[in-house]
Amino acid sequence: MEYHPTCHRQGHNLSQTVDDGSGVRPGAYPPEVAPQPTRPCHIDGLLDLAAIVAQRIRMSDKVLAAKLGASLPIDDAAREQQVIDRAVAVSRKVGLDPAIGTGFFRVQIEASKLLQRGLHALWSAHPGLAPAETPDLDRDVRPALDKLNDQLLHRVNVTITERRDKFCGCQIQRVVDVITASVADHWDSLHREALQVALAPIREWY
Template sequence: MSRKTIRIAATALAVAGALSPTSVPATAAPLTPELAITTGGSFGRLGPLTDLVVERLLVGDDVAAAKFGTSSPIDDPAREQQVLDQVRKQAVALGVAPDAAAAFFRDQITASKVVQRGLFARWTAHPDEAPTTRPDLGQIRTRLDRLTTELLGQLKATQDVRAQRVPCTVQLALATASAAVLQDLDALHRQALGTAVRSTCG
């Protein structure tokens, strides 16, 4: 068993152990990780959703690299509103509550800006760590559009578990903790992940 596997298992057990038996309804899904590990992905019923959230966060690195040293601002209200308007339309078509979907994606946008601001600060303080190439923003936006569609699909697929506050909180803790280990997220990206998932449950 690899050290990373041991770390993930220990994290999952710590999360499960931190919850008192009476805090989890009898109808909640069992917390045994092996029942809900996605192949090569995060633990839990929310693992596939969380993996896409992390993928979107990491695209934020490319967004930062594309904007750093240019006049392109981190905040882009027009683009953000365009994304949220499209999210609402797609959510209605999928049968997902548009307000909830918009709130979730607003958090994705905020989390991406956490990453961008953190990287800008790091690269400004340590120019030798700054990117030497500039990704194309058009290609990045194509990737983000794909992730929007996939994330909405996961919001639809996880509606039942996300509607139950306690089971959702348990599953989200398992998914985010294991994702952070699997992806070797640093402190900045862990902070951003916390921001990105705050509207997942409820």
């Protein structure tokens, strides 16, 4: 596909990078994302969405640490259904097709479990790599995850308009690639693989 350097983020400087633990966050992105715009095509929603996906992936470390501390399994069908049910409710609230919201979150759940399984094997083989602190799953971890999940659904809804602008498709693919590369530069292979899985729906939208 021919590259059109036409997308830009309105009112933001994309040449700044901020490391918040996930490697990228809303409002701060690698300089490669900043093109020379000739036609407006705002991609704010996509950039923020990809950044929050990365933050959620990093939360999987705390999820696993909390589960292990409470002797809970990685797979939790009841909790997963709660996440899906909440996704349906929030999707309807923001005007998003619930099928899109739930489909997106099923992928996020699988990406998180993929990472948790990999980390569990790693920590079992090398206990010194496991977190020293054990967060409380219900008090600390899940409320933070629920907040991120709601933010993700709002951003998915925002990107609907952006996705309809096919003129931006190739640039948006490039944005996702650059964000992935920026994060992957200092993430290990387990986290990189999980991030690729989690970002798959975004790539497929374009």
